[in-house]
Amino acid sequence: MDLLQLEHFLAVVDEGSFTRAAERVHRTQSAVSQSVRKIEDLLGSPVFCRDTPDLCLTAAGRVLADYARKMVRLRDQAMRSLDDLKQCVAGTVSVVAHESAAAHLLPGPVSAFLRAHPQIRLTVRRAGSSEIPRQVIERQVDVGFVREDPGFRELQVVEVHADEMTLVAPAGHPLSRRARVSLADLADEPFVRHDRCPSCAAVLERAFAQHHLSCRVVADVSGSEDVKRFVEAGVGLALVPRLAVVRELEAGTLVEIAAPEFRAPRTTRMVFRDERFLSDAARVFVSTVRRFRWETASPPAAFAPSARLAGPRPVPGRHPRTAAPSPSRDGCRAG
16 A cells, blocks of 8 residues: 555545546546555455445545545655755754864854754754764764864865964063063963863973973863953963954953964864765755855854754853862973
């Protein structure tokens, strides 16, 4: 029994005539009769009473008609939903990204994507760069944003943004007025370290260690926004992705220190599985990110969660969490 046979059967039920049913479905009468006969053969009982002048349903026919209407209606709903997906007027896209990408890179292309496709629901979550490739490979998410090429054959990798690390200080810091600052000049400066950004910590520690110096870490902080607030308050200097401090540099609440040893490139890459197996919505999102030009976009605000865009929610009244600085990291010492 297939849906075409059920449609022929329902046409006979609705029209009360095999002839009119054939006209309705644009088939010959014999084709409609054959469909009904196949249904009866499968059921092992008639669906129409044929001993009366007018066609009427048997008990089996009434049960079948009820379910047949539901099945045809579900088929039509499924086809409409699939068409909506193809037209990108429905569906979901799930994204996972490292912290600075989620907070400072994605708001621009996400906004552009949702303006063009307002019916799509987009979920953005944060994770460590080491966790993201696995989530994409296991299809937990559609698209990921990482710093390094993960090197998995299952993933396609596209470089989408180039940035660099920069050393920042509170407004008015004396070192910001120098054309060049050496590591020796920084040896006694207090530092705020982002304890969930291994690349920031690695660059900081490697630079000092290469010059047989150590940096004086006075606070380990778990978030880029917290790092910026600590620096603005004068707690210490910090090494951060430049993208994360564009607004503060423009506003003058933070200043850059010209320390060439800390200038390290920082690339963000988009990773996803073979595009043939992405949903239409995810494919369009990938295309949107590929075409997006951050250099011509206004600096984005930090990525705020919403009903459409999911991410960590700040807890009102909770102060930034600090941890006791680790005394044993190479190149760094506790304050």
